[in-house]
Amino acid sequence: MTRALAMMSGGLDSTLAAKLIKDQNIEVIGICFKSYFFGEDNAKRMCKQIGIRLEVIDFSVEHFEMVKNPKHGRGKNMNPCIDCHAMMMRYSGELLKKFDADFILTGEVLNQRPMSQNKQALNTVKNESGFSDKILRPLCALNLEPTEMELSGLVDRNKLLDISGRSRKAQMELAEKWNITDYPSPAGGCKLTEPNYSVRLKEALDRNGDLTAKEIYLLRFGRHFLTKSGTKIIVSRTGEEGEIIKKALNKEDTVFLPSSHMGALGVIQGQASEEDAIIAARITARYSKGKDADVVTIKSGKFGTEFKDIFDIKPATDEEINEYLIQGK
Structure with a gap:
């Protein structure tokens, strides 16, 4: 059976992405990263709603070293989102072998955040992770080039989505459709924001x-x-x-x-x-x-x-x- 690791922030987008892939009869394991600035409570709640198991990875020390001097700078506050996402993807990629998983999925949406989720930023994150050929973004996949997983038939591209921009309408409609009612605000739980x-x-x-x-x-x-x-x-x-x-x-x-x-x-x-x-x-x-x-x-x-x-x-x-x-x- 095909298996994927879902990077679970605890927000709605990552939950919807995991659910979308789970519904393709793919086993999904949630991966949540814990640091000095964010934790796993929301991810636990969201994984329970869609019925997937969660693994919590504490990378506090290495993450803080990156926060002190991020290669790609920071957002509006102290949030180094591009470097942070790349670090999470690298960790997730290194876990593929441990969990005998085939690929990584994230809840990123093209152009939802102007600095960290434009096409250039998404490509930077993917390339710097070291696992660029193993990353799938189900919510906006139809706005991006097909991945190895889609081309090989592991994932049905026709069942992926083309969400783009800052509107949350499409996500909220999906949440209602799938009876996902208990989710945090889009601001998320990262103290760095x-x-x-x-x-x-x-x-x-x-x-x-x-x-x-x-x-x-x-x-x-x-x-x-x-x-x-x-x-x-x-x-x-x-x-x-x-x-x-x-x-x-x-x-x-x-x-x-x-x-x-x-x-x-x-x-x-x-x-x-x-x-x-x-x-x-x-x-x-x-x-x-x-x-x-x-x-x-x-x-x-x-x-x-x-x-x-x-x-x-x-x-x-x-x-x-x-x-x-x-x-x-």
């Missing part, structure tokens, strides 16, 4: 040159500030978010908590000067219930230890917040 996250990541890379897995993870949460000395401060936006942040901390991190008022969790990663600790305390106070008070009491100490440092402090002003806030730069 999000403007605020991209600003934080770029700032951190420009400042440090590299980041740990923990530092990358914490970019997702809270408000991020940078003092004049280069000390990073993170302040949670909600109690729930504060609990998430706590799970990533260790005894190297300094925590700031309001004790006179309910409020935010503040964090400095690593060592900080007394001046920076005061700034962190004032910013934390600003996001407490005492933001309009003359004085807020903030307790501070290394995470997981007794908090012995006490700051009776005036909350930061809006001007100071804007001065230190990374997103505002």
Whole structure:
């Protein structure tokens, strides 16, 4: 039986492409790539809806190395889509032998994204993957030259599609036809496409040159500030978010908590000067219930230890917040 590996982003397009090939009596195995910037949750949900198994491939370390210096540049934010797709295809190609599969399929649609899915970009991705003769794009195949799989009869080209452009009408009609109802928005789950996250990541890379897995993870949460000395401060936006942040901390991190008022969790990663600790305390106070008070009491100490440092402090002003806030730069 013919077998294909479907690159599953977790979005609607890749799901429809997999379903289209599955309906040609071809066994389809979903392949989802996991990194610091996207995960497998949506892909699991989508594979379940169309009844195919999913294999999750964690390529976080290699992917981050590429993100730091992508050969083909980035999109609107920090997303290196051409390099990312080529890397995924290379990994998928290397998995063909492991899963005894005949070819790779993707949900890419010609001209859906002007920079990363025009014909030149699609060809670049295909050629740089190292497996150009094993890649099929079922949703837009009729707009492209026939592949080896179509010419050899492994896949019936007459049952493939000619979707093109940014409209989602054809995909939504197919989803309704196939009773695929639970799918995410087209924006997808990649943090590199999000403007605020991209600003934080770029700032951190420009400042440090590299980041740990923990530092990358914490970019997702809270408000991020940078003092004049280069000390990073993170302040949670909600109690729930504060609990998430706590799970990533260790005894190297300094925590700031309001004790006179309910409020935010503040964090400095690593060592900080007394001046920076005061700034962190004032910013934390600003996001407490005492933001309009003359004085807020903030307790501070290394995470997981007794908090012995006490700051009776005036909350930061809006001007100071804007001065230190990374997103505002």
